[in-house]
Amino acid sequence: MDASWLKPISEVKYLAVDNAYRYRAILRYFYTQHERMRQYLFPEEVYAFLKQHDEFRDYTEDDLQQDLDQLVKWKNLIARQETTHIRTIEEFKKKRFRYQCSPYTVEIERMIRTLEQLGDSFGGSLEKTRFDRLYTSLVRIETIIKNGFAEKRDEMNQVWEETFDYFKKIIQNSADYIAYLNSENMEEQMMSEAFLVYKEKFTTYLRDFILALQKTSMQIEKLLEDLQEEEVRQFVHHVVDYQMTIPRWEDLSLTREQMVEERMETWRSLKEWFLGRNGHESELAFLQKQTNEAIRRITRVVQRLGERHHHFRSRKKDYLYLAQWFSKLDSLEDAHKLSSVVFGCFHTKHLVTDNDATEDMYRDIWEEAPSEWTVKPRVRHYQEKKKPQAIVDNENKKKQTMVEFLQQKQREEEELKQLVQDGKIILRELPVVAPHVRKTLLSWIAKAMTREDRVVKTEIGWKVKIVKKDDSFIELHAEDGTMIMPNYEIHFLESREELVSGA
DSSP states (O other): OOOGGGSOOGGGGGGSSTTHHHHHHHHHHHHHHHHTTOOOBOHHHHHHHHTTSGGGTTOOHHHHHHHHHHHHHTTSEEEEEOOTTOOSHHHHHTOOEEEEEOHHHHHHHHHHHHHHHHTTSOOOOOOHHHHHHHHHHHHHHHHHHHTTSOSOHHHHHHHHHHHHHHHHHHHHHHHHHHHHHTSHHHHHHHTSTTHHHHHHHHHHHHHHHHHHHHHHHHHHHHHHHHSOHHHHHHHHHHHHHHHTTSOOGGGTTSOHHHHHHHHHHHHHHHHHHHHOSTTOOOHHHHHHHHHHHHHHHHHHHHHHHHHHHHHTSOOHHHHHHHHHHHHTOSSHHHHHHHHHHHHOOSSOOOOOOOSOSOOOTTOOGGGSOOOOOOOOOOOTTOOOOOOOOOOOOOHHHHHHHHHHHHHHHHHHHHHHHHTOBTTEEEGGGOOSBOHHHHHHHHHHHHHHHTSTTOEEEOTTSOEEEEEEEEEEEEEEEETTEEEEEEEEEEEESSOHHHHHTTO
């Protein structure tokens, strides 16, 4: 394992030392000139730039030379002795240097510039066109493969680079934008009244992204499933052959097979992002859920803001308009009818009854017998008359209730056994079943879904496993209606003889 990423990075020391403002000013000037294609700078140029600022009023050339030497020591700058236009040996001994910023420094300063523009909030965006561009690049890869790699290698390399450039931007921008929507700063802005002005723009932006994502992602998933890994590997071989013609010092330590395998891992990451891995949810599905959740959250916030705004709004004009309605009616009876529609019932009766008549959670309300409620007088000194009562022995009644309960469970168990064919219950092939059978089967599925292995032990004592055959949906017919559900099968993890014997 390469442990180079565990080593300390001396190039970032200049950001957090005592004289950081001096080092940062020097390297920012070097970075700015680097972006303008000026690679080498003399100390005089740097000194003239620094003296333009008030912070460097007392700054001397010796101070600059010390700072430059320190930055060279930290590998932020690369010093090169200037040997042109030397007229005397004395000038050569003074070792006049030119300085160039190192690649690490360029990337660090570039990152700092990005962070400065970012501010305190996340950036990113949900650009629906990037998925279209990614799909177009993948189609070009598929076309090149089907045509027998007839394209030039530089063209194949360009297509490969474009594909993963789009993929990288999709990951970075979508992750940053989702983080922005979930940030505390965004939560505070959403709770303000000013957010109502932007809510349509937000929801439309997110909804358009979801629609484009669903349309294009299905095409990308189908294309990734059709492309065989061996075909992609051949394509990568051509890409690596071209890249090896470009002289890069860092690639000299890698063999051709290592470079191929490195790019194949990148391809697998692309597939896993869209298709998932080992049955786990893909990052694409997670992005869709996050975006849908953002839409729901915005909708809820807007609804609450609207209700609060509506609560404080004056209803004077509404009541005056209703008063005109009432004034135009011809009779009191018509006014009563209009009042019942507008304001509802003024005097309602509340009916109270016991709600613990049964402990069966699957029993419906209309299956219960009517209950009686004794109305007591509303007087202060009312007390119920108490009569001495004998202790009633309900032992026989309890036994009878237990026998009836066990008989009912036995009947239910027999009904379930009749549904078992070859050690499993295939839901799509079931006839019309009783409601309690449907509820029992659904309870098994619900319990199994909470376990990773989808195995559960039922209240009857059977050990079953829930298996989802495919992504289609089936109809489960019961006496009280038809239910559309995923295509599940219930497999019994015991022998047929044990099942029949009621083990």
